[in-house]
Amino acid sequence: MAAQYTPHPDVSFTSLDESESVLLHMKTKQYYSLNETGTFIWDAFQQGATVEDIAERLTEVYDIERDDALEYVAGFFEELSSEGLVQRVDGP
Secondary structure (H helix, E strand, O other): OOOEEEEOOOEEEEEEEOOEEEEEEOOOOEEEEEOHHHHHHHHHHHOOOOHHHHHHHHHHHOOOOHHHHHHHHHHHHHHHHHOOOEEEEOOO
16 A cells, blocks of 8 residues: 655645646745646545545546556655655554
């Protein structure tokens, strides 16, 4: 099972349109632009989808294999975690 995450409480999300959005870390004043795929992932994440759920949704929308989607989503969240935008959740 892949790691699970929660948004950092100091992060604000703004959708600019269907294909672009921005994450703003209020304490560091750093902002991060998300492309169409990143926005898709963040939207699903905000709806409570797990990393596995998001990977499955990607396979339904984009031409990508499940293992590749899972690797991509896990990498996306690892990068967000390293920037302090999400926090890893320890759980069962």
